[in-house]
Each structure stands twice: as structure tokens, then as C-alpha cells.
Amino acid sequence: MLIKNHILGFPRIGLKRELKIAQEKYWSGKISLEELLIVGKKIRKKNWKKQKELGLDFLTVGDFAWYDHVLTTSVMVGNIPERHKSENQKNILDILFNIARGKSSSDCKTVHASEMTKWFNTNYHYIVPEFSKNQNFSFFYKQLLKDIEEASVLNHPIKVVLLSPVTYLWLGKIKGKNFNKLDLLPKLLNVYKKILKKIYKKNVEWVQIDEPILTLDLDDSWKNAIKNTYTNFQNFSKILLTTYFGSINHNLELVSTLKIDGLHLDCVSEKYNLQEIHKYIQKDWILSLGIINGKNIWRANLIFWYNYLKKYLRLYLNVWISTSCSLLHVPMDLSLEKNFKKEIKEWFSFGFQKCFELVMLTNVLNKKILSIDCLKKWVLPLQNRENSSIVHNSHVKLRIQKLQKISSNRLSPYKIRFNIQKKILNLPDLPLTTIGSFPQTSEIRKLRFNLRKKKITQIDYDREIKKYIKYAILQQEKLGLDVLVHGEPERNDMVEYFSEYLEGFVFTNYGWVQSYGSRCVKPPIIIGDISRITPMTVYWSKYAQSLTKKFVKGMLTGPITILCWSFPREDLSHEIISKQIACALMDEVKELENEGINIIQIDEPALREGLPLRICDHKEYLSWATEAFRLCSLNIKDSTQIHTHMCYCEFKDIMPAIVKLDVDVITIETSRSDMDLLEFFKKFKYPNSIGPGVYDIHSPNIPTQKWIIKLLKTALKHIPYQRLWVNPDCGLKTRTWDESILSLKNMVQAVKKIRKKL
Structure with a gap:
């Protein structure tokens, strides 16, 4: 039996971010809906054509999304929040974008966006589905059927991708009266059966149903829901149950009972012993093995995977190989x-190259290429890397070893620091601040581009950046903010910027990855031991502070975020990498403090995001992750106030760890959830100061004073005013200056009204 290959999904932003550019032009009214649709169609066609050219056995259809694939699923099954339903709505895509971004109508009514959070343990975000007790579902958005028709023109086998209805329910949030989300499953299954029937009628042999929650710890109700779901999916196209991001060893017994035709395992996250799990795999199933890492950019060790597969091939008649995710x-x-x-460059492999790796390994296994010499040649650069001086730094290794003997705790507990800081900083009740960044204008981006292309000198660049910082400080003073920021005009990205000042990183020019919607990031690559080359923020922080008598926050990105939002090494533990980054940040924090910040x-x-999927693995991760954060502020003065910011994540899972960070002030995203999160902070008795975001910066809507006052009154029910800060829920980088000033003005005025009643 010949081995086949496939991928679980393909990047959908376009080779040079064509989708992002078209989306933002459409949102600003510069192109029509028809022009936007043409861009999407071209991207899909190019993706399928490339998959066929590279030699993949299937074209993957259904992985394209206009914003994110969970939101696409919501609209496909007619799960539209009531506030976004309108008889005057022109088209389905506008509904989809309004759910993601919010909207303002001509009568000045604001409709807020749905919440956004991280997709399992990745830096990809999805719009959280909203569920109400008696809601109905329907096959509302039929783009998938059009995609199948488009792909069929290429005369190549097709595999369609669907997000499982059970995982979809798991990802969503109850709105209004509390109930069991699984009560909605029968209605949802009826719609899925209609969708599968339509797919089957288009002669699609295989449907990939993504069920990533099988990597989690599930109770019996969710396990039964999964079992019931696949019983309902018989008599349609063949079902490939697809798991990724972790091991499903703990759920294999459940999987073995399911009515499916194939199973995909992520063998990168979990090196499955295929002999041990053989008893769980039905003889007539396809076994799809994810052996090419879909989350990282390192060239695959194809010799390892060749030997891994050859060892077990005799056990399994029907084997496919694929990407891990x-x-x-x-x-x-x-x-x-x-x-x-x-x-x-020879150490890396991006999307196209990962498809090439799959095809090459398939050809060797199927003896279409008779020699494995091609695999040995592919792996040779990885072997040379093991002893490269680019990778290893003995001084960094020694510093990490010495840290094991040092306590990472602050000099005094929070209560003592609070009183010292209150006296020195002398801030008003409900201090007003922002999260850090101000609008990144086209002029700023052009300035960076001209510096990179050497069209201007560093002196010219610095002079212009100072003008932007001066403008940001002036605007904040006019608005009446209490703690200012310099606005970060010199920063291209909150991770890439810092990485450029750190030994051990390299950077791409076109390595864009979608974070959500039109937001794309260019993660740096960690190739070696990490140390600080030169101060990263001190110059600009000092300059900003020289412009005002108010306090200016120094702005840094933490070690776990730099780690998670980069492509990390695979030859070193994440714990060691994070502590190397922490040491570099420790040097920066101390220098900022010495300069009067x-x-x-x-x-x-x-x-x-870095939290392991299994509960049994949480404690170990959170222990070293929180220690890495505390190392950044090792031995600083009690009078130096440390803030942190977190957004779009399930804080309830990590509250003890947040306490262990021992920051003086934490700012968090809460505006999209109407401050619901603060109820948990109150129940948990969070001891330190907190700044819940009072408006959503990812929406172009201008928050009203009334809206902000409402949220602040809610916040004051959960957090004493002495420990409450006021801020937007994230940085203002993606907003315009007009939007930012109007929004902040309303925020300041709302706080002034609240202060009078304290």
C-alpha cells in the first residue's frame, strides 16, 4: 500500500500579505466587496495550485478564512449574536467583520465586537463564539461549497476541513442565562449533517474534522458528546478525525470506539510509540502521522522520521504522512x-519547504526515489549546526547556572512596596495611563523603511522619531493622563524590536504569520544562546522623561512573550531560553532604574499561551515561567513600580501564577467581556493593583463616557479604588490619532466624574 501525504491547512494571507492589504482597504472604503472577493479567490487558487505543483496527494479545502476559521464556522452555522443581526445588513462578510471588529451605525449606536482569545497554545487568535440557551443554527454561510467548486477545477483529489461541532462548542462562551453548552449539540449536529451531505454530493472522498480538544482533560459529558457526534457522521464522506498541539494518549480508548475512517496524530508534540497504541487503531482506518512541525521553522530531521516510520509501517496497512498541525x-x-x-538559511523550512519535505519523504518511503541519500543531504546542515559557534555561548550558560543559587523575589512584599510607591509617586485615585504604544502612522513606517534602505542616516531617523515622541507626550499631557508613555514609534513589533538588540536571534524579511484578521506578525528566530548586545529602550525612555514632569513608563516585553512569539530553538528547553532572555531584560531594567525611570x-x-494543554503539566511550566519573569526585576528598589500587561487569554487557568509574578500593577483586557473577569479576580482575592481595560482598542468604535463609566462602576464593585488603575485594554498601535485622542478624552472625562463620587 502506497503512503500518501497531505497537509492540515495552508497559510491564507498570501505570499506578500495580499489578504491583509485588501481587508484594510475594504474596511476603509478604498475597494469594493467584489474587489475583496477577487483577492481571496486568487489566494485560494494559488495555494491549491502550489500544493498540486509540490506533489501533495490532496488539496486542502476549507482552511481559508476572512478573519479566523472559528469565526467562519460561527457564521457558517448561523451563530450570529443578536446585536449583529440587522435587516439592513448588505452582505454576510460585513456581518462577519462586524462580529470581529464591532460597528458604529449612522445614529451613533455602537455595537461591540465579540471577545477574542488565543487558539490553544499558539499566538493565533479566534473570535469567541457566543451561545444562548434557546438559540438555533442553520447552514447560513455557504462559502465552503464555492471553495470546493473552485478547487475541483484543478482535477486533483480534495480533502475538506471542518472544525468539529464539539470543539466549536468547547471554544464558545455562554451569554445570558447559564446552561450546559452541550444542550445545543443536537441542533448543531443537524446543521453539520446538512453540510456533510452537501460536501458528499460534490464527490469529496475525505473530510478532515479537527478535534483538538482531544489533547485536553475531558470529563465524561464531553467524551460522550464526541462519541455521539461521530455516530451521526456516518454515511457521508470518509472522516479523518484530526488532533494536534499535543498528545491524545489519555483519550485513545475513547477514540478507538468512534465511527471514523481515519485518525491524525501530532507526532511532533508527542513521539507516539506506534506499537503500543496499535490496539487502539482499527485495521480499516487510515493512520495519518503529523511528522513535519507546523508550528516551527526548523528543517525536519528526515532521517529520524524515515527510521521512525519504517519501524512501524508493517503494523499499519494504510498510512498517510502530514504536518503536525x-x-x-x-x-x-x-x-x-x-x-x-x-x-x-539551510537550517530552516517554511510552508512551501515543509510540503517539499513531505513529498520527498513520501517518495523515499514509496521507493519512487530509491536512495535515502537525498534525506541525508537534507539533514546535513542540522548536523553541522550542533557544534556551530553561532549557537553556543559559554558566558551565557555560566550566568544561567549561577542563577540557580539566587532568589528571584522582590526585596519587600507588595504591601510595603505599595506604601513606599504611593508616597514617592503621589498619583491620584484611579490613575490614568495607556498600555504603551500610540498609532504607528504610515509616515513612521516609511521612516523605518528609509532607514533600512539607507535612504536616510541614523541621525535623521532619530531626529524624526523624537518629534513623534514629543507629540505623544504633549497629547497625553493635554488629555490629562497621569502616567505617560513615549508611544513606541521606533518599534516595528513588541518582540522583533527587542530581539534586534539581543545576540542569538535572526530575522526574516517576508516571514509574516497571521495573528488574527489582518494582523500579521514577523516572529524572530532564536538560533543561539541569548544575551543583551546594547541597551534597548534606555535612550528613548530618558528622552521622553526629559519632556515632562509626569512619570513616563519604561516599556519592555517579557521573557515568556519573547519566547512564545519567536520561533524557538528545538535543542534547548524553553525554561533555559526564557531565563536567558530574562537575564538580558534584567540588565535593561536595572539601567532604566539607574536613569530615573x-x-x-x-x-x-x-x-x-505557553501553558501546557494537560493540567498535570501546568505546575512545572508555571514555576519556571513566573521565575523567569521575576528575574527581570531582580534586586531593584521597592520604590520602582513594576507593571505588566496581559490580554486575550483565560486568566482563570493561571491566577495563582499571576499572583506569583508579584507585579505592583497588572493591566488586563476586560472591555469586550463587560468586566466579567473581575468577578473572578475578586473571588480569588487578587492582592495587588489592577487596571482593567475600559475600552476595546481593536474596534474602530469610539467608546462613550457613559459606556466607560458603566464599566468603571462595575470594576469598583470588585476592586477597591485604592488599587484600581484606568486604561484601554491594549496598546493603540493599530488605531489612528483621531480615534485615540477621542477615546482617551472620553476615558479621562469619565474618570474625573467617578473621582468626584469617591
């Missing part, structure tokens, strides 16, 4: 990168 988490094409040294914010939005 969708390739949406990696850049598209390494060949676009021209600035890497040849030695370093009394408030320093160390953002750590990815702390929850």
Missing part, C-alpha cells in the same frame, strides 16, 4: 529570504 502558524516561502547567510512595564501577554 496547520501551516498557518509558519511563513510561506523561505526562498523569498535573501539576507540569511547560507549556513543559517520609576515605573517600568514588562508586558507578558503570552504567559497563558
Whole structure:
């Protein structure tokens, strides 16, 4: 039996972010809906054509999304929040975008967006589905059927992707009266059966149903729901049950009972012993093995995987090989990168190259290529890397060893620090601040581009950046904010910027990855031991502080976020990498303090993202992750106030760890959830100061004073005013200056009204 290959999904932003550009033009009214649709169609066609050219046995259809694939599922099954339903709505895509971004109507009514959070343990975000007790579902958005028709023109086998209805329910949030989400499953299954019937009628042999919650700890109700679901999916196209991001060893017994035709395992996250799990795999199933890492950019060790597969092939008659997860988490094409040294470039593999790896290994296993010499040649650069001086730094290793003997705790507990800081900082009740960044205008981006292309000198660049910082400080003073920020005009990205000042990183030119919607990031690559080359923020922080008598926050990105939002090494533990980064940040924090910066914010939005999927693994991760964060502020003065910021994650899972961070002030995203999260902070008795976001910066809507006052009154029910800060829920980088000033003005005025009643 010949081995086949496939991928679980492909990047959908386009080779040079064509989708992002078109989306933002459409939102700003610069192109029509028809023009936007043409861009999406071209991207899908190019993706399928490339998959066919590279030699993949299936074209993957249904992985394209206009914002994110969970939101696509919501609209497909007619799960539209009531506030976004309108008889005057022009088209389905506008409904989809309004759910994601919110909207303002001509009569000045604001409709807020749905919540957004992280997709399992990745930096990809999805719009959280909302469920009400008596809601109905329908096959509302039929783009998937059009996609199948488009792909069929290429005359190549098709595999369709659907998010499982059970995982979909798991990801959603109850709105209104509390009830069991699984009560909605029968209605949802009826719609899925209609969808599967339509797919089957289009002669699609295989449907990939993604069930990533099988990597989690599930109670019996969810296990029964999964079992019932696949019983309902018989008599349609063949079902490939697809899992990724972790091991499903603990749920294999359940899986063995399911009415499916194939099973996909992520063998990168869990090196399954295929002999031991053989008893759980039905003889007539396809076994799909994810052996190419879909979350990282390192070239695969194809010799290892060749030996791994050859060892077990005699046990399984029907084997496919694949990526561990969708390739949406990696850049598209390494060949676009021209600035890497040849030695370093040969260590990497992007989306196109990962497809090539799959095809090459398939051909060797199927003896279409008779020799494994091609695999040995592919792996040779990885073997050379093991002893490369680019990778290893003995001084960094020694510093990490010495840290094991040092306590990472602050000099005094929070209560003592609170009183010292209150006296020195002398801030008013409900201090007003922002999260850090101000609008990144086209002029700023052009300025960075001209510096990179050497069209201007560093002196010219610094002079212009100072003008932007001066403008940001002036606007904040006019608005009446209490703690200011310099606005970060010099920063391209909150991780990439810092990485450029750290030894051990390299950077791409076109390595864009979708984070959500039109938001794309270019993660740096960690290739070696990490140390600080030069101060990263001190110059700009000092300059900003020289412009005002108010306090200016120093702004840093934390070690876990730099780790999680980069492509990390695979030859070193995440714990050691995070502590190397922490040491570099420790040097920066101490220098900021020495230069008179009394408030320093160390953002750590990815702390929850790095959490292992299994509960049994949480304790170990949170122990070293929180220690890495505390190392950043090792031995600083009690009078130096440390802030952190977190957004779009399930804080309830990590509250003890948040306490262990021992920051003086934590700012969090709460506006989309109407401050619901603060009830948990109150129940947990969070001891330190907190700044819940009072408006959603990802929406173009301008928050009203009335709205902000409402949220602040809710916040004051949960947090004493002495420990309550006021701020937007995230940085203002993606907003315009007009939007930012109007929103902040309303925030300041709302706080002034609240202060009078304290």
C-alpha cells in the first residue's frame, strides 16, 4: 500500500500579505466587496495550485478564512449574536467583520465586537463564539461549497476541513442565562449533517474534522458528546478525525470506539510509540502521522522520521504522512529570504519547504526515489549546526547556572512596596495611563523603511522619531493622563524590536504569520544562546522623561512573550531560553532604574499561551515561567513600580501564577467581556493593583463616557479604588490619532466624574 501525504491547512494571507492589504482597504472604503472577493479567490487558487505543483496527494479545502476559521464556522452555522443581526445588513462578510471588529451605525449606536482569545497554545487568535440557551443554527454561510467548486477545477483529489461541532462548542462562551453548552449539540449536529451531505454530493472522498480538544482533560459529558457526534457522521464522506498541539494518549480508548475512517496524530508534540497504541487503531482506518512541525521553522530531521516510520509501517496497512498541525502558524516561502547567510538559511523550512519535505519523504518511503541519500543531504546542515559557534555561548550558560543559587523575589512584599510607591509617586485615585504604544502612522513606517534602505542616516531617523515622541507626550499631557508613555514609534513589533538588540536571534524579511484578521506578525528566530548586545529602550525612555514632569513608563516585553512569539530553538528547553532572555531584560531594567525611570512595564501577554494543554503539566511550566519573569526585576528598589500587561487569554487557568509574578500593577483586557473577569479576580482575592481595560482598542468604535463609566462602576464593585488603575485594554498601535485622542478624552472625562463620587 502506497503512503500518501497531505497537509492540515495552508497559510491564507498570501505570499506578500495580499489578504491583509485588501481587508484594510475594504474596511476603509478604498475597494469594493467584489474587489475583496477577487483577492481571496486568487489566494485560494494559488495555494491549491502550489500544493498540486509540490506533489501533495490532496488539496486542502476549507482552511481559508476572512478573519479566523472559528469565526467562519460561527457564521457558517448561523451563530450570529443578536446585536449583529440587522435587516439592513448588505452582505454576510460585513456581518462577519462586524462580529470581529464591532460597528458604529449612522445614529451613533455602537455595537461591540465579540471577545477574542488565543487558539490553544499558539499566538493565533479566534473570535469567541457566543451561545444562548434557546438559540438555533442553520447552514447560513455557504462559502465552503464555492471553495470546493473552485478547487475541483484543478482535477486533483480534495480533502475538506471542518472544525468539529464539539470543539466549536468547547471554544464558545455562554451569554445570558447559564446552561450546559452541550444542550445545543443536537441542533448543531443537524446543521453539520446538512453540510456533510452537501460536501458528499460534490464527490469529496475525505473530510478532515479537527478535534483538538482531544489533547485536553475531558470529563465524561464531553467524551460522550464526541462519541455521539461521530455516530451521526456516518454515511457521508470518509472522516479523518484530526488532533494536534499535543498528545491524545489519555483519550485513545475513547477514540478507538468512534465511527471514523481515519485518525491524525501530532507526532511532533508527542513521539507516539506506534506499537503500543496499535490496539487502539482499527485495521480499516487510515493512520495519518503529523511528522513535519507546523508550528516551527526548523528543517525536519528526515532521517529520524524515515527510521521512525519504517519501524512501524508493517503494523499499519494504510498510512498517510502530514504536518503536525496547520501551516498557518509558519511563513510561506523561505526562498523569498535573501539576507540569511547560507549556513543559517539551510537550517530552516517554511510552508512551501515543509510540503517539499513531505513529498520527498513520501517518495523515499514509496521507493519512487530509491536512495535515502537525498534525506541525508537534507539533514546535513542540522548536523553541522550542533557544534556551530553561532549557537553556543559559554558566558551565557555560566550566568544561567549561577542563577540557580539566587532568589528571584522582590526585596519587600507588595504591601510595603505599595506604601513606599504611593508616597514617592503621589498619583491620584484611579490613575490614568495607556498600555504603551500610540498609532504607528504610515509616515513612521516609511521612516523605518528609509532607514533600512539607507535612504536616510541614523541621525535623521532619530531626529524624526523624537518629534513623534514629543507629540505623544504633549497629547497625553493635554488629555490629562497621569502616567505617560513615549508611544513606541521606533518599534516595528513588541518582540522583533527587542530581539534586534539581543545576540542569538535572526530575522526574516517576508516571514509574516497571521495573528488574527489582518494582523500579521514577523516572529524572530532564536538560533543561539541569548544575551543583551546594547541597551534597548534606555535612550528613548530618558528622552521622553526629559519632556515632562509626569512619570513616563519604561516599556519592555517579557521573557515568556519573547519566547512564545519567536520561533524557538528545538535543542534547548524553553525554561533555559526564557531565563536567558530574562537575564538580558534584567540588565535593561536595572539601567532604566539607574536613569530615573520609576515605573517600568514588562508586558507578558503570552504567559497563558505557553501553558501546557494537560493540567498535570501546568505546575512545572508555571514555576519556571513566573521565575523567569521575576528575574527581570531582580534586586531593584521597592520604590520602582513594576507593571505588566496581559490580554486575550483565560486568566482563570493561571491566577495563582499571576499572583506569583508579584507585579505592583497588572493591566488586563476586560472591555469586550463587560468586566466579567473581575468577578473572578475578586473571588480569588487578587492582592495587588489592577487596571482593567475600559475600552476595546481593536474596534474602530469610539467608546462613550457613559459606556466607560458603566464599566468603571462595575470594576469598583470588585476592586477597591485604592488599587484600581484606568486604561484601554491594549496598546493603540493599530488605531489612528483621531480615534485615540477621542477615546482617551472620553476615558479621562469619565474618570474625573467617578473621582468626584469617591
